[in-house]
Amino acid sequence: MSSSLLHPPSHLSPAVALELSQSAPAVLRNVPSTNGTYSISSLWTAAETPELWITYEHLMLSCLRTGDEESAHLCLKRLTQRFGDDNTRLMALRGLFQEAVAKDDAALKQVLDEYESILTDDPSNIPVAKRRIALLQSLNKPTEAITALTKLVDASPTDAEAWAELSDLYVSQGMYPQGIFALEEVLLITANAWNMHARLGEVLYMAATANDSGSEKYLAESFRRFCRSIELCDDYLRGYYGLKLATDRLIETAPQASRPSKGDTGLPPPEIETVKRLNEVATAKLSEIVRKSAGGEAGWQGYDEAEVIAAKELLNRDAANITR
Amino acid sequence: MAQIPIQTIHRDPQLFYWILIPITVVMILTGILRHYATVLMAAMPKKQELPAIREQRSLLRGVNLRMNSHNISPAAFQARKDYLVNAYENGAFLKEPEKKGQAAPNPMTDPAAMEGMMGMMKGNMTMIIPQTLIMGWINAFFSGFVIIRLPFPLTIKFKSMLQAGVATRDMDPQWMSSISWYVLCIFGLQSVFNYLLGSDNAASQMQQQMGQMAPGAGAQMFGPGVDPHKQFRGEAENIAVVAHHYTLDGVEKRLLQSVKV
Structure with missing residues (x-):
């Protein structure tokens, strides 16, 4: 079985996911269907490993x-054989399967009812x-999803995944302060996650562009968040992209920002000299990343294609402004 | 140099087939049996109720806030600190808020703790019962046999280890009695079980003894007999005295110094 099946499949590109799922029949044939723990034959067959079951789960998702759906159902069946009907993780997987095969919204509502009856028990x-x-999200009921998520994070406040999801939901509803709060919770759990720092920077930037009150403060913090994410991860494309956007805007709004902030506890606004130099650094770094990743140089691959294109777009826009 | 005469004892070769091999085989089979008995008797980890999960994780949240407070701005930290300290002092996250002031329950009367002890009892039982039976069996049938001669010389100190049950003063310590073979099997079959059953088997009693000496460190934190409200109050104090530093302070200058284009 291929080792890429052991990684969570959620961020695989569609091509890789397709390749994995096409290999499903072969994998399912090669792996023994039952691995009875209590049978005599388990004395001489290879011991079952956690990897096998992780493979099944990820194969099913792919x-x-x-x-x-046929292979997915087979995976689900084997997992159920091994772990029983009342395993919590399997109940969720089965629900996922039903959601996937559901034809219309009525069928999805039925799945939702099932979840609710499980949760009352x-x-x-x-x-x-x-x-x-x-499911509430995919049924387009964000407010209910937010209510349910706040209940979940109240019961389990160390769940970074749930906080991140909550933040995304809040941001999608335009409630930036709440989204920022939730992302700060994520950072309290995973202190050095540079992608989370960059994400918080993005949300802060959105908040700064969206409203007028306190937008300078948001923008300054967003700028610093991007700096921190680059500090944690060299050559981080998203970090540099955000840094460039934030510094551009900081330079634009510089005249107003230069007045002393009145008695608040936050950090002072960044010096305009530093901002300008960082803007140059970000531009240079972005063009370096775009150039090297397009050239396929060793050590510069693995950037998301869409992100590289977006960075190129940003640089072009900049160049157009200068020539005009 | 006086050569020490090599002791020769004429043994019935049948001893080898009818004592040495049976003891070894029985020991291996008991180990396998014990492994499967333990697997069968192992209770599923008990499901925790939602309030219990909430209690534990809320405490962990405070720990996280204390450890990673440098990531959030002073204002955000202050807000969280005020909220958490207040909630901890009031016992808002407690599993059983009405029991706040009471002393910790006696672990003997707590059903959850009893279950843990029952688990330990079961583990011990699967170890003790076969051990007693086999020891009795060997004592009854094979005591006093000298079964093999080790192929290397040993000093006299090994006599008590290798010749248990054979009270002969002058016999060379190379000779080994059946009971000593049994004891050797107990401690020496670990690698055989690893081969047969995988490395995390429950066949060997060595691991069980280790487990008893250091019961899971994770259980200590929320184990029976610990008053959660006291833990919360301690954590509230810890959070209240944290000196807050903000990493984002001056990050742009640090970055400018470190980054090279």
Whole structure:
């Protein structure tokens, strides 16, 4: 079985997911269907490993993504054989399968009802609670999803995944202060996650562009968040992209920002000299990343293609402004 | 140099087939049996109720805030600090808020603690019962046999270890009695079980003894007999005295110094 099946499949590109799911029948044939723990034959067959079951789970997710419901069902069946019907994680997986094969909204509503009946029986079933929230989102009920998520993070406040999801939901509703709060919670759990620093920078930038009150403060913090994310991860494309956007805007609004902030506890606004130099650094770094990644140089691959294109776009826009 | 005469004892070769091999085989089979008995008897980890999860994780949240407070701005930290300290002092996250002031329950009367102890009892039982039976079996049938001669010389100190049950003063310590073979099997079959059952098997009693000496450190934090409200109050104090530093202070200058284009 391929090792890429051991990684969570959520961020695989569609091509890789398709390849994985096409390999599903072969994988399912090669791996023994039952691995009975208590049978005599387990004395001489290879011991079952956690990796096997992780493979099944990820294979199932890839298959559902590409519409191979038959293989997905087989994976689910084998997992159920091994772990039983009442395993919380499996209940969530089964719900996911039903969501995937559901034809219309009525069928999805039925799945939702099922989740709710499971949760009334056992409110501590966190995987199913998360599925229910995801389903509420896909049924386009963000307010209900937010209510359910706030309940979930109240019960389990160390769940970074839930906080991040909550922040995304708040941001999608335009409630930036709440989204920022939730992202700060994520950072309290995973202190050195540079992608989370950059994400917080993005949300702060959005908040700064969206409203007028306190937008300078948001912008300054957003700028510093991007700096921190680059400090934690060299050559981080998203960080530099955000840094460039934030510094551009800081330079634009510089005249107003230069007045002394009146008695608030936050950091002083960044010096305009530093901002300008960092803007140059970000521009240079972005063009370096775009050039080297397009040239396919060793050590410069692995950037997301869409992100590189977006960076190129940003640089072009900049160049157009100068020539004009 | 006086050569020490090599002791020769004429043994019935049948001893080898009818004592040495049976003891070894029985020991291996008991180990396998014990492994499966433990697997069968192992209770599923008990599901925690939602309030209990909330209690533990809320405490962890405070710990996280204390450890990673440098990531958030002073204002955000102050808001969280005020909220958490207040909630901790009032016992807002407690599993059983009405029991706030009471002393910790006696672990013997707490059903959750009893369950843990029952688990330990079961583990011990699977170890003790077969051990007693086999020891009795060997004592009854094979005591006093000298079964093999080790192929290397040993000093006299090994006599008590290798010749248990054979009270002969002058016999060379190379000779080994059946009971000593049994004891050797107990401690020496670990690698055989690893091969047969995988490395995390429950066949060997060595691991069980280790487990008893250092019961899971994670259980200590929320174990029975610890008053959660006291833990919360301690954590509230810890948070209240944290001196807050903000990493983003001066990050732009640090970055300018470190980054090279």
